[in-house]
Amino acid sequence: MARAKPSKAADAESATTGARAAIIRGLNEDLAREYKAIIQYVVFSAALKGAEYSDIADQLKLHASQELAHALEVARQIDYLGGDPTVKGKPAEYSTDSKRMLEIDLRGEQETIKNYRERIRQAEAAGEYALSEALRDIIAEEQDHEIDLKDALGLR
Numbered sequence: 539m540a541r542a543k544p545s546k547a548a549d550a551e552s553a554t555t556g557a558r559a560a561i562i563r564g565l566n567e568d569l570a571r572e573y574k575a576i577i578q579y580v581v582f583s584a585a586l587k588g589a590e591y592s593d594i595a596d597q598l599k600l601h602a603s604q605e606l607a608h609a610l611e612v613a614r615q616i617d618y619l620g621g622d623p624t625v626k627g628k629p630a631e632y633s634t635d636s637k638r639m640l641e642i643d644l645r646g647e648q649e650t651i652k653n654y655r656e657r658i659r660q661a662e663a664a665g666e667y668a669l670s671e672a673l674r675d676i677i678a679e680e681q682d683h684e685i686d687l688k689d690a691l692g693l694r
């Protein structure tokens with residue numbers, strides 16, 4: 539006997555489940571990037587050498603604590619959506635050269651911003667507006683981090 543055709547409601551439900559699974563996967567990538575950022579900012583804020591970098595070293599300490607707040611928020615959102623927050627970070631990068639440290643951080647911020655933009659788009663398409671608002675708050679801080687790093691590198 540032919541199986542009954544899934545109802546439109548069931549189709550919509552499985553589409554929602556699929557969209558939510560994709561958002562959870564993406565948020566876990568974002569969380570792994572936050573862990574990486576925390577490690578780099580903790581290490582680089584201590585390791586930056588040179589009087590010209592003393593202001594940015596202080597700013598990196600603030601970035602570290604903001605990245606921790608982002609990680610906590612992203613983990614909370616993953617749990618709320620029914621996912622399991624990852625325990626694995628993206629591998630942290632390192633350099634002994636101060637300028638290179640800032641370039642590594644800048645690239646990380648740009649990658650992070652690009653990914654959060656995509657996540658906001660996914661959240662809005664899925665009607666997850668509380669999530670997209672939380673991500674907008676995070677992305678505003680990532681943009682501040684990007685500006686701090688560009689200023690320190692003389693790129694603005």
Ligand SMILES: [Fe+2]
Nearest residue numbers: 572604605608
């Ligand atoms: Fe962050």
Ligand SMILES: [Fe+2]
Nearest residue numbers: 647679680683
């Ligand atoms: Fe950041």
